[in-house]
Amino acid sequence: MSDLLQAEKLQKSFGAVQAVREASLWIAPGEIVAVMGRSGSGKTTLLHMLAGLESPTAGKILYRGEDVGRLDEDALALWRRANIGLVFQAFHLIPTLSALENVAFPLYPMQLRAAERRARAEARLAQVGLADRAQHLPSRMSGGEQQRVAIARALVNNPPLIFADEPTGNLDSTTGDEILTLFKKLRNETGAAFLMITHDDKVAAAADRVLKMVDGILQNEKG
Amino acid sequence: MSLHYLLAELRNRPVRAFTGMFSIAIGVALFVSLQAYADGYRQAARAPLTEVGADLTAQRQGTVPSKFEGVVFPHSTAPIRRDEINQIRQLSGVQAVAEVMFFWSFEPGGFVAGLGLDPSDTFGPGRLKADITAGRFLQAGDHGVAVADSTYAQQNKLTLGSIVMLGGQSFTIVGLANTSRAGQLANANLYIPLLDARTLANAAPQVRSVFDIRPDDVNLLFIKTDQTRVDQVAAQIKQILGEKAIVSSGQSFAAELGSLFALIDRFGLLVGLIAFLFAAALLLRVVASSVWERRREVAVMRAVGWRERDVMIQLWGEILVLAIAGGLVGLALAALTTWAMSRSLVTVPVPWELSPSPHFLPGGATAFAVTVALPAHLTLNLVVWALGLSVVVASLIGLWLLRRIAQIHPAEVLSNE
Numbered sequence: 139m140s141d142l143l144q145a146e147k148l149q150k151s152f153g154a155v156q157a158v159r160e161a162s163l164w165i166a167p168g169e170i171v172a173v174m175g176r177s178g179s180g181k182t183t184l185l186h187m188l189a190g191l192e193s194p195t196a197g198k199i200l201y202r203g204e205d206v207g208r209l210d211e212d213a214l215a216l217w218r219r220a221n222i223g224l225v226f227q228a229f230h231l232i233p234t235l236s237a238l239e240n241v242a243f244p245l246y247p248m249q250l251r252a253a254e255r256r257a258r259a260e261a262r263l264a265q266v267g268l269a270d271r272a273q274h275l276p277s278r279m280s281g282g283e284q285q286r287v288a289i290a291r292a293l294v295n296n297p298p299l300i301f302a303d304e305p306t307g308n309l310d311s312t313t314g315d316e317i318l319t320l321f322k323k324l325r326n327e328t329g330a331a332f333l334m335i336t337h338d339d340k341v342a343a344a345a346d347r348v349l350k351m352v353d354g355i356l357q358n359e360k361g
Numbered sequence: 362m363s364l365h366y367l368l369a370e371l372r373n374r375p376v377r378a379f380t381g382m383f384s385i386a387i388g389v390a391l392f393v394s395l396q397a398y399a400d401g402y403r404q405a406a407r408a409p410l411t412e413v414g415a416d417l418t419a420q421r422q423g424t425v426p427s428k429f430e431g432v433v434f435p436h437s438t439a440p441i442r443r444d445e446i447n448q449i450r451q452l453s454g455v456q457a458v459a460e461v462m463f464f465w466s467f468e469p470g471g472f473v474a475g476l477g478l479d480p481s482d483t484f485g486p487g488r489l490k491a492d493i494t495a496g497r498f499l500q501a502g503d504h505g506v507a508v509a510d511s512t513y514a515q516q517n518k519l520t521l522g523s524i525v526m527l528g529g530q531s532f533t534i535v536g537l538a539n540t541s542r543a544g545q546l547a548n549a550n551l552y553i554p555l556l557d558a559r560t561l562a563n564a565a566p567q568v569r570s571v572f573d574i575r576p577d578d579v580n581l582l583f584i585k586t587d588q589t590r591v592d593q594v595a596a597q598i599k600q601i602l603g604e605k606a607i608v609s610s611g612q613s614f615a616a617e618l619g620s621l622f623a624l625i626d627r628f629g630l631l632v633g634l635i636a637f638l639f640a641a642a643l644l645l646r647v648v649a650s651s652v653w654e655r656r657r658e659v660a661v662m663r664a665v666g667w668r669e670r671d672v673m674i675q676l677w678g679e680i681l682v683l684a685i686a687g688g689l690v691g692l693a694l695a696a697l698t699t700w701a702m703s704r705s706l707v708t709v710p711v712p713w714e715l716s717p718s719p720h721f722l723p724g725g726a727t728a729f730a731v732t733v734a735l736p737a738h739l740t741l742n743l744v745v746w747a748l749g750l751s752v753v754v755a756s757l758i759g760l761w762l763l764r765r766i767a768q769i770h771p772a773e774v775l776s777n778e
Contacts (some may be wrong), residue, residue, distance in 0.1 A: 161644035182776055191664060191772040212668040219666025226775060230661045235366065243661075246363040247671035277375075291665065303775075 141200075142299055142331055145186065148197035152185050157183040161197070161356035163349060165180075170193045170325055170332040172342040174353030181335045182303055184351065188333065189301050190214040219244060223292025223330070227304035229284040231276040231291075233354060237283075238263060238272040239291040262290040265327070266320060274336055282313035289320065293328065302334045306341055318344040362678045370679055374651075381647040381680075382687040384752070388640020389747045392633035393739065396699040396746075399630075401737030405707040407611030408733045409715075412542050415583040416428050418715060419449065419598050422605040422730020424440050424571040429719070432466050432475075432528040432565035433531055437607065437714035438580035441570050445706045449582065453758025454590030457581040459485030462558035464545050464568075465719060466527045466621070471517075474718060476549035477579075477768050485583030488543040489552065491596030494534030503554045507532040510540045513550040524745060528561040546727045547581055548716040555579070573741055585634075607714055614709055641754040644687070648758055652765050660764060660774035679760035681752070688751035692744060702737040709733070722746075 141164040150158040158180040165171055166338075175181040186192035188199060190206055199206040201221065209217055233241045242259035250258075263269055266286040276284050285305065292300050302321070306314030316340060321332055334341055342348045350357045371378040374764035410416060434440075452460050462477035478486045490498035507527075509519050519525065523534045532553055537646050540548060560569050563576055607683055610757050646737045652659070662672045680708045711729040720733035 183772075186772040186776070189664070191775070212670070215663060215666050215668045215671075218664065224664050230657060230664075230775065232366075232658055232661065235370045239365065239369065244665040244667075246366055246675075247667050252365075289583075295666070 140202075141165065142202065143333075144200040145188060146198045146200070146342070148184065148187055148190065148194045148199070150180070150187060151195045153320040156354055158187070158194075158356075159354035161351075161354075162358060163332055164264060167331055167345060168325060168329045170321065170334070170345045172334045172336055172345035172348045173351055174336055174342050174348055175260050176337060176341075178356040179351040181351040182247065184356065185303055185333070190218055211214045219248075219295060221297050221299060223289075223290050223295070223300040225285070225288050225300065225302040225305050227307035229276070229281075230310070231284055231287055233276055236273045236275055237268060237279065237287045240276065240287050241294055243291055244294055258294055259290070261353050263287070265293070265324065266290045269318045279331050280313075281309050282316060285309060285313075285317055286320065289324070291315070293324065293330070296328065296330075298330055300330050300332045302332060304336055304338075305334060306336070306338060311340075314338070314340065362674045364602060364678075366655075366675065367678050367682060371682065372718035377647060378683060381683040382690060384496050384643030384647065385684050385687025385751055386640075386690035386694060387569075388637040388643075389688050389751060390694035390698065391636035391640075392568065392750070393692060393695035393743050393747050394702075395633040395636075396630065396743055397695065397699040397737045397739060398702055398735075400740070400743075401735045402707065403611065403615060405733050406615035406709055406730070406737040408707075408709050409546055409614055409711050409731045410611060412731060413486065413488045413583060414585065414590070415544055416586045416610065417584040417595055417598065418546065419582040419584060419602060420580060420607045420611045420714070420766060421602050422607060422714075426567040426571050428567055429465070431463050431569055432561045434562070434572070434580055435463065435465055435717035435719075437618075437717045438463055439605070440574055440580055441582060441602065442575065443577045445601055445689045446579070446582065449584065449598055450486065450599050451514075452594055453703065454587040454594045456585040456587065457484065458585075459487060459577040460480070461486060461547060461581040461583065462562060462579050463549070463581050463717075464558065464562060464565075466561075467715075468526055472719060473525070473527060473551055474549040475551045475561075476547055477553050477555040479509040479555045482583075483751050485666075486543070486547060486552065486583055488550075489540065490537045492539045492543055494537050494539050496534070498536055498538070499552065499554055499714060503535075504536045504557060505530070505532055508538050508552040509534050509535040510548075510550050510552075511537040512540075522695050527551065527553070530561065532557075535692070545585075545711050545731050546715050548711075548729050549716075559701065560748065576644075576673070581700055609712065609715055613712070635752075637750055640687075641758070643681070643756065645758050645761070649765070652676070652762065656769050657774050659769045660771035663771040664775060669763075669766060673759070673763045676762055677755070680758050680762070681755045684751040684755035685748065688748045691751075692747055695743075695747070696739055699737045699739055703737050706732050707735045711778055760774065 143165045145163050148158055148161040161184050173181050187194045238259050242255050245255045266288050266289055288339050306317050421439040423434050423436045425436045427431050459482040464475050466473045466475055481501055519534055521534055524531050563574050568574050595610050596606045598608050659672055708730045716729040
């Protein structure tokens with residue numbers, strides 16, 4: 139199977155600090171990969187580079203064989219819109235929008251009819267089990283529900299690749315388990331690949347393959 | 362741009378939306394009200410002239426005679442020659458000229474201010490024909506008749522048919538007129554045919570002693586002009602009549618309104634603009650703090666695939682809606698303010714030289730004035746200005762916003778490490 143995403147010898151420095159010294163990885167379609175590491179090990183910086191939110195100091199990122207590093211900011215935004223879903227530890231929902239509107243949020247700049255946008259958002263919200271919470275504002279939802287909304291938002295454009303940064307970090311153990319179960323369910327239903335950044339063994343255990351990040355160096359582990 | 366998202370932001374952040382909108386509203390209201398106030402005063406200042414349908418009056422400073430006996434010219438007037446009148450009539454922008462002869466008559470029975478006019482004139486003192494309270498107005502071909510100011514007639518027990526003496530000639534009262542409005546410029550006690558007034562002036566020793574009076578001279582002109590050329594015509598008339606010319610216009614009446622109006626007239630636009638800029642600065646502050654508060658939101662937008670211009674258009678749309686809503690609310694406030702202003706009365710004093718009365722008589726040097734409701738109102742021009750300024754402010758803030766958004770790096774904002 140050809141790789142969905144491939145990173146070659148990525149490096150990132152912030153002044154004198156080398157956040158990522160060397161990171162090479164690949165992600166195949168439909169697999170769940172976990173990157174484990176302590177706080178400050180450079181794993182979030184790695185995720186930001188892979189998602190095109192941060193440009194690497196050195197190295198290359200290939201998405202389906204295309205060099206993502208050649209894209210400018212706007213082209214990267216469009217690339218993310220079409221190919222990448224992002225899930226954050228702090229959910230980062232828009233506080234003034236309802237759950238349904240938050241799910242539809244990536245679709246707003248697209249020239250879609252309101253009905254189509256709504257239908258797509260409703261379908262994703264149903265997929266994460268929150269159809270009955272569509273009109274609720276984030277402030278009226280639990281942490282687990284907010285994370286489900288964020289996952290539905292990440293999926294709304296049917297991206298082949300989802301990046302999740304500490305997706306269970308702000309959730310209790312039971313809710314965290316539910317989210318991991320949801321990831322697996324969604325992988326099976328949509329065929330999307332997941333790259334999860336975590337320091338939690340339970341999250342890593344849910345992955346097909348685990349990579350370890352130590353002091354900015356990514357070490358391959360057996361899956 | 363998502364209207365749905367825009368409205369949700371405005372609805373769910375009411376304090377910020379209200380502060381932004383209200384700051385612009387206050388700026389617009391101040392700007393528009395000040396301009397409406399100044400415009401109203403400028404229009405009110407023209408009231409003494411508009412009451413008689415004229416745009417300018419022209420006269421020439423005269424000479425004080427050695428004696429005040431019989432008919433004399435007030436020293437604010439001197440003869441205006443036929444050739445000068447013809448030159449004025451031919452000026453570009455001059456639509457019509459009404460000729461008038463103003464005089465004082467010192468009779469054994471008392472002092473009389475007299476005015477000779479052509480009854481066929483539809484403006485100037487000829488407007489008095491609409492203010493006849495008894496009898497009739499002067500007519501073409503009249504001779505030896507007069508219309509009396511009703512107050513003067515009452516004080517002197519004159520009625521229709523009464524005989525009055527002017528310069529040794531008798532005049533029969535054929536009408537009484539209320540001169541409180543149209544008669545405030547060149548306010549007279551008796552109005553007589555122009556031809557009779559000329560005859561009186563030409564025969565008067567105290568006129569002849571100081572002037573080379575000619576049969577077809579007059580000493581006061583009321584002039585109707587093209588509204589766009591009032592100032593140019595006034596300047597040209599001054600050139601024709603020489604250095605002693607007194608040409609009055611709405612502008613010169615405005616000078617009589619005092620220092621408050623002068624301040625507003627001179628600095629109204631500036632103060633209005635400063636108020637507006639202050640409002641714009643408030644809006645900018647609201648937007649700035651909003652962008653700072655929402656930097657995480659902006660970072661999320663970028664992360665989920667919004668381009669920089671998508672973000673900018675969305676946030677700019679919010680500012681534009683706030684600015685336009687603020688502009689409309691400001692216009693509504695300004696409409697209320699101007700309505701309240703329009704309920705107030707403005708008294709426009711008539712300069713002494715336009716209604717001269719002798720200083721040396723008891724009750725002389727009477728101050729005449731025209732009192733009108735302040736004609737303050739919103740004009741389409743002001744509305745367009747206010748909304749245009751609101752949009753310009755929103756656009757400028759939008760440009761600033763673009764720079765601020767470009768400075769937000771999603772990776773920095775969204776980082777958990």
